[in-house]
Amino acid sequence: MTQTKLPQTKLTARNVDVFYGDNKAIDDVSIDIGNGVVTAFIGPSGCGKSTFLRSLNRMNDTIAGARVTGQILLDGEDIYDREMDPVALRARVGMVFQKPNPFPKSIYENVAYGPRIHGLAQKKADMDGIVEKALTRAGLWNEVKDRLTDAGTALSGGQQQRLCIARAIAVSPEVILMDEPCSALDPIATARIEELIEDLKSRYAIVIVTHSMQQAARVSQKTAFFHLGRMVEYGDTHQIFTNPREERTKDYITGRYG
Amino acid sequence: MSNTWKSDAMTRRIAARNASERRFRLLGLSAIVLSLLFLALLLFIMLRNGLAGLDWSFLSGSDSTDASAAGIWGAAKGSFLTMVVTLVLSFPMGVLAAIYLEEFAPRNRWVDWVEVSINNLAAVPSIIFGLLGLAVFINMAGMARSSPLVGGLTLALMTMPVIVISGRNAIKAVPPSIRTAAMGVGASPVQVVFHHVLPLALPGILTGTIIGMARALGETAPLLMIGMRAFVATPPGGINDPSSVLPMQIFLWSDEIDRGFVQNTSAAIIVLLVFLLAMNGLAIYLRNKFEVRW
Amino acid sequence: MIASVIFPAVLALGLIGWFSTRARAKLLYSGRGSMHSMPGYHAWHLALWIVLPALLVWGLWSAVSPVIVDHTVLSEPVAAQIPSDPVQRAAILSEARNIAEDPGFIGFYDESPTLAPAMKAAQDHYGLIGAILVAVAALAGGGYAFTRVRSGYPARTRVERLVMLALLGASLLAILTTLGIVASLVFEAARFFKDVSPIAFLTGTHWAPANAVGDDLNANFGAVPLFWGTLYIGAFIAMLVAIPLGLMSAIYLTQYADRRARKVLKPVLEILAGIPTVVYGYFAALTVAPAIRDFAAALGYQNPSTESALAAGLVMGVMIIPFVSSMADDAIAAVPRAMADGSLAMGATRSETIKKVLLPAALPGIVAGVMLAVSRAIGETMIVVMAAGATARLTADPFASMTTVTYQIVQLLTGDQEFNSPKTLSAFALGLVLFVVTLILNIIALRVVKRFREAYE
Numbered sequence A: 001m002t003q004t005k006l007p008q009t010k011l012t013a014r015n016v017d018v019f020y021g022d023n024k025a026i027d028d029v030s031i032d033i034g035n036g037v038v039t040a041f042i043g044p045s046g047c048g049k050s051t052f053l054r055s056l057n058r059m060n061d062t063i064a065g066a067r068v069t070g071q072i073l074l075d076g077e078d079i080y081d082r083e084m085d086p087v088a089l090r091a092r093v094g095m096v097f098q099k100p101n102p103f104p105k106s107i108y109e110n111v112a113y114g115p116r117i118h119g120l121a122q123k124k125a126d127m128d129g130i131v132e133k134a135l136t137r138a139g140l141w142n143e144v145k146d147r148l149t150d151a152g153t154a155l156s157g158g159q160q161q162r163l164c165i166a167r168a169i170a171v172s173p174e175v176i177l178m179d180e181p182c183s184a185l186d187p188i189a190t191a192r193i194e195e196l197i198e199d200l201k202s203r204y205a206i207v208i209v210t211h212s213m214q215q216a217a218r219v220s221q222k223t224a225f226f227h228l229g230r231m232v233e234y235g236d237t238h239q240i241f242t243n244p245r246e247e248r249t250k251d252y253i254t255g256r257y258g
Numbered sequence B: 001m002s003n004t005w006k007s008d009a010m011t012r013r014i015a016a017r018n019a020s021e022r023r024f025r026l027l028g029l030s031a032i033v034l035s036l037l038f039l040a041l042l043l044f045i046m047l048r049n050g051l052a053g054l055d056w057s058f059l060s061g062s063d064s065t066d067a068s069a070a071g072i073w074g075a076a077k078g079s080f081l082t083m084v085v086t087l088v089l090s091f092p093m094g095v096l097a098a099i100y101l102e103e104f105a106p107r108n109r110w111v112d113w114v115e116v117s118i119n120n121l122a123a124v125p126s127i128i129f130g131l132l133g134l135a136v137f138i139n140m141a142g143m144a145r146s147s148p149l150v151g152g153l154t155l156a157l158m159t160m161p162v163i164v165i166s167g168r169n170a171i172k173a174v175p176p177s178i179r180t181a182a183m184g185v186g187a188s189p190v191q192v193v194f195h196h197v198l199p200l201a202l203p204g205i206l207t208g209t210i211i212g213m214a215r216a217l218g219e220t221a222p223l224l225m226i227g228m229r230a231f232v233a234t235p236p237g238g239i240n241d242p243s244s245v246l247p248m249q250i251f252l253w254s255d256e257i258d259r260g261f262v263q264n265t266s267a268a269i270i271v272l273l274v275f276l277l278a279m280n281g282l283a284i285y286l287r288n289k290f291e292v293r294w
Numbered sequence C: 001m002i003a004s005v006i007f008p009a010v011l012a013l014g015l016i017g018w019f020s021t022r023a024r025a026k027l028l029y030s031g032r033g034s035m036h037s038m039p040g041y042h043a044w045h046l047a048l049w050i051v052l053p054a055l056l057v058w059g060l061w062s063a064v065s066p067v068i069v070d071h072t073v074l075s076e077p078v079a080a081q082i083p084s085d086p087v088q089r090a091a092i093l094s095e096a097r098n099i100a101e102d103p104g105f106i107g108f109y110d111e112s113p114t115l116a117p118a119m120k121a122a123q124d125h126y127g128l129i130g131a132i133l134v135a136v137a138a139l140a141g142g143g144y145a146f147t148r149v150r151s152g153y154p155a156r157t158r159v160e161r162l163v164m165l166a167l168l169g170a171s172l173l174a175i176l177t178t179l180g181i182v183a184s185l186v187f188e189a190a191r192f193f194k195d196v197s198p199i200a201f202l203t204g205t206h207w208a209p210a211n212a213v214g215d216d217l218n219a220n221f222g223a224v225p226l227f228w229g230t231l232y233i234g235a236f237i238a239m240l241v242a243i244p245l246g247l248m249s250a251i252y253l254t255q256y257a258d259r260r261a262r263k264v265l266k267p268v269l270e271i272l273a274g275i276p277t278v279v280y281g282y283f284a285a286l287t288v289a290p291a292i293r294d295f296a297a298a299l300g301y302q303n304p305s306t307e308s309a310l311a312a313g314l315v316m317g318v319m320i321i322p323f324v325s326s327m328a329d330d331a332i333a334a335v336p337r338a339m340a341d342g343s344l345a346m347g348a349t350r351s352e353t354i355k356k357v358l359l360p361a362a363l364p365g366i367v368a369g370v371m372l373a374v375s376r377a378i379g380e381t382m383i384v385v386m387a388a389g390a391t392a393r394l395t396a397d398p399f400a401s402m403t404t405v406t407y408q409i410v411q412l413l414t415g416d417q418e419f420n421s422p423k424t425l426s427a428f429a430l431g432l433v434l435f436v437v438t439l440i441l442n443i444i445a446l447r448v449v450k451r452f453r454e455a456y457e
């Protein structure tokens, strides 16, 4: 178990099981997720990608009856340890959801929400700086800088999703988890998000769940294939898509099922 | 970067936030506990004051100026007759209206008016229905004051919207596939409703009806308006005789100065609450037993 | 007396018609498609043709015959000596009618017993004519329907058309009730406003209907203290109790309690809503009000009254808790889970998420719920009748006794019963104000709720 970690490893999962009540949704998954790279989770729907993703920032805690066993380490610290506060953890491991879910507040307040609850800015000017930086990194600043007081929900779907990314970035996370962030968006908006992921990857560890294999191939460097609650194969994206070791992976990416 | 989150200031801040989280949760719990304590206190005081008075002579007697001779049979009979009138009028009317609105009504301004009317009637203060009863049934139609007939009529107008609303919800819950299936074997729209939809919706309609009737049984204010506050020492023989009802008996006794009536009032409250609890229990039982989830 | 014979007789005739027609129509049935309507529909068609015309005629006759009977009695020689004053005449006739029905009845007028035999004779005579008319109607209707029992006759369509009419009629009853309320309130209030100026009523600050005689009506029908008491008790004190407790209960039930606790706590909390208001009123008067009076005395009040705005408002607030709680519950549940997830995933605590995201998002629904709660509170009667007091007073002192619109309506209509005095009519003016205010609150609130639901689908 005490395998030597690669220096750039950000998250380590060891023998993780996730249960919903008596149902086992994730079965014995172990994975190392690197810093500065994009890791894609692929697999047929219902195989547990979202469930595993949610266990990485303890969002499973908010689901009644969900239970995680095994070990998940962030920079070597057990995130399910009693000492680890989920409040701080979730600020360090941000999350972007399938459907854009901006708060029913102004664009500015959406981005300022995280820094405000965590007390990251003392002065208005600091907050303005954080908001501008986050919106700039999310590639949204130029589109919204003149209407920061407009409702976040008034933006287009793609803009809303980038607002949600800016919202997550604003608390300076180390990891960003994205659960099918483009599945509710049109192709042009999708392309913008993919560009954005490319820009962001040097600063964060990014994990993206996607049902589109093309997207996984385009944006990720590492890919993990999940099937029926187990991680079947994990490796370089190029290798997974060109030369999968497992028969089931091959069947999936060649479209035999899924 | 992670030392932002490890700094002393941040640790203290997070501890404070978690403490405030616990306080908030406790606040929520105490809101519920406080409400339930109030309920417990109310029930406790009624039981302490009234339990001793619940004997056979109390249950079988009628109103009297002598506290120890007074009983609730007369008022209970009045309540029963009033409820019969209410049920006989409001149930068929409410169900028919619910069927019309849910299954046949065209979408037009008239039907909108009916809907707005019903939704508002369900929220109109009960005393207003009393004023209506006084103006229409007593002053205009010249019916007998203080009688179960007028009381029942007044309460029926009040109860009907409740039955319509719950009836519509129950009818709405019957899946459209049942209707198309029945249409498919050649049933006319009226047959579809009366042979297929209505039987399936009936448990839901009955549940709503019982709840509406329970509300009517506990109602006092509208009956005050139509004069049901007279001293009635003999149980009513029919729906045109002067009569009292249980909640009115409670109100009248509560005004008596004689200490003996405190026991009577509390005992009558226990009887009334037992009836209401039984009705609500029946409604919950019906809902659990027959509710089908489609 | 005649009614107790005619009604069962008509129903029995209908029943006989139903069974015999079904049997007869069955003989016509010779397999699939041989008849337009099944035998049962012919049976209903005929039975309805017997019962409905008969009841219609009976209804008309019961409305008309008393007039004819009175007329006949008055033209008898014995009626020659009764007074010509119409009011007295009507009273005597009414007494004679009572004596005719119940010979033991003791009347006030000496003339009544002498009229009674004539009254009885006339009643019997015209009762018999009525019975014959009803029988003719039943037989004519039945006869018509009898000739229609043919295989090609669309009995089902006819019966269904009547059913549709009944459905329509039932739903129109709702509008009729609303119109009835509006008409009776407006009509009686208008009579009141003939004597008292609406301005004086709505803006005057002195309420003393008992003193209102002669020309000083306007000075004694100032309803502002009643409006103030109503709002102070129902919209202020009661809400001060119900909003925090109801809202926090809803938050605990939806956000913190696990499913089992929720399943127990919610129905128990709802028992509070099922307790009759007269019971709350008694509890307020028996327990809460004396406790509050003692508390006021301990605070140093001189002679605090037993009845107080605080006692009534407090108990009313408790009564409204489950209502506010269930409205807030609905409003919070309507906010998509993704909204809360977004906040939790940023590292917000549950309570931060509730305060900063859920409650603002649910606010329209909650506000609408509070409006409906206020509408209930200001229309609540028994609690204020039993615990608030009769004194019309403009004060913000919660320990003072205070009166409300509903209390005064009860007071004005249950004392003496001279119906046309401004005193009793003012109750309808108060009712009209109450109706209009609650109607506005309800309409706005129901709109807001509807739009709010649509916003989150």
Ligand SMILES: Nc1ncnc2c1ncn2[C@@H]1O[C@H](COP(=O)(O)OP(=O)(O)O)[C@@H](O)[C@H]1O
Residues within 6 Å of the ligand: A020, A025, A043, A044, A045, A046, A047, A048, A049, A050, A051, A052, A063
């Ligand atoms: N909140 C939940 N409660 C119970 N079971 C769940 C819940 N969420 C997901 N599951 C179950 O866990 C399994 C994995 O689901 P999920 O992680 O959503 O799959 P994916 O994201 O790969 O489509 C499924 O069988 C699903 O039914």
Ligand SMILES: [Mg+2]
Residues within 6 Å of the ligand: A049, A050, A051, A179
């Ligand atoms: Mg998923």
